[in-house]
Amino acid sequence: METREISKAVVKRLPRYYRYLGELLGEGVERISSNDLSERMQVTASQIRQDLNNFGGFGQQGYGYNVKYLYTEIGKILGLDKTYHMIIIGAGHLGQALANYVKFEKRGFRIIGIFDNNPEIRGHLVRGIEIRMMEDLDAFLKENKIDIATLTLPKAAAEEIALRLVNGGVKAIWNFAHTDLHLPGDVMVENVHLSESLMQLSYNITRRDLDK
């Protein structure tokens, strides 16, 4: 695999290519031109060629892209050919909703623990995964290599818990708490700030009403 750096903007677009290619595969399509892909994805063909040229060797002039090859290669680039051990911190509604997503499991994201500090739900199972208490987190991290920790807890607790996770060896955090985490050097954080996404809609609604 190429190891040269791909721009962050392209990386952000890769999952969407991956999704469309997966759908094409499901429909039995073997080859697709950048023009046809362009029409389907509503992105310009030149954008597609530019994005996919990043990896080299995918497109053949006048022949189109090999769907399966491209799907597999993008999957590898996205790291979807591997398995990740995930835990969820915060077994509230959102934490449990994420634990119930079988789709993540299918993509290789295996949830192996859920933690909370509410003793009333200690030992409860969510899709077969046990809810453990926060006091058992450090020991759990010693015994299990965790690739990704998902934070679905109140923002006031998020940074402290994140630091505890990092001290326990966790290097990647999927953060749903509505705060920015300040963590040491090489820890990766991916934020999902739902209320900020909702504000894009209220902005656009307001905008449209002003334009009327």
Added chain:
Amino acid sequence: METREISKAVVKRLPRYYRYLGELLGEGVERISSNDLSERMQVTASQIRQDLNNFGGFGQQGYGYNVKYLYTEIGKILGLDKTYHMIIIGAGHLGQALANYVKFEKRGFRIIGIFDNNPEIRGHLVRGIEIRMMEDLDAFLKENKIDIATLTLPKAAAEEIALRLVNGGVKAIWNFAHTDLHLPGDVMVENVHLSESLMQLSYNITRRDLDK
């Protein structure tokens, strides 16, 4: 309020300014310089000045920003001075988790209905909000002006339901279904594709392991 167009990139950053300003307000801070805000938000001061200059009249040279004024104005720009009626389509785990978010309510996003097609949960209440059946959706849309519909349902059903919502007068869709919706002209769609966010982490983990 200014009605000139603000770039999409700036609009995407506004909720984060709004959050930090809200925190400053909570701490009793009345004025803040772009340099101090820069340090806090870990964005360059020139970026901050550039972003906030979009609205004109916020910053006073050598005097800093008036936190409360800026907070209020950005809130207005984001449309957070108004109330929105929201419904949720799909009362699965994620739909119920979103319905349970009191924070949305506080920001003016009022959830007034949840719809599903599972008769077993008909009439159940989620935070006091009744789960209704999909067959009652069209009548509900006739009787209630809905500003935003949230889609937390399987992707196969998403586009068809979205069109039904649009026919019923809904103009803004918060889409959690993992598919792109193709809808008529002026309907606004804001996508939250959780698995694509997770793939940013698996990409970065893979990248880091390659670089070792």
